[in-house]
Amino acid sequence: MISWERVNELRDEVGIEDFREVVAMFLEEVEDTMVRMIAVPDLSRLEEDMHFLKGSALNLGFLQFSELCQAGEKAAAGGQADTVDLDEIFESYAASKSVFSKKFGCMKAA
Structure with missing residues (x-):
């Protein structure tokens, strides 16, 4: 479900403080996008x-997602957005x- 190798690479690359910011930004942006997709469904934007x-998801190692x-x-690109x-x-x-939050309890923000 999650590539812990990718998570560790990212954390090592940016450091723990910046890692927290990256996680918070990821969660916020993903959740904002999903809320918009639910509130204002637009199949013409689905591919994007x-x-x-x-x-x-790939940046943070959420593989299944x-x-x-x-x-x-x-x-969506093939005309089957529906x-x-x-x-x-x-x-x-x-x-x-x-799963991510259980491992990184301090990352629950956002």
Whole structure:
């Protein structure tokens, strides 16, 4: 579900203080995007939204979430945006965030 190797690489690259900021920014931006997607559904933006979420997920090592976003991005690019299961994608994010937060309890912000 999570690439701890990627998480550790990122933490080593930026240092613990900046790592906290990166995590907080990631969580905030991802959650803001998901809230907008729910509040104002727009299938014409789905490919772009999935691409953004995929990239954010990969940066922090949320592998399962990124894979689902990639599949959603491909479906939307292929004209099948209406087949993308946003509930599954959002649930994967929530599960990934929960697992991540258990390991990094100090990262619950955002």
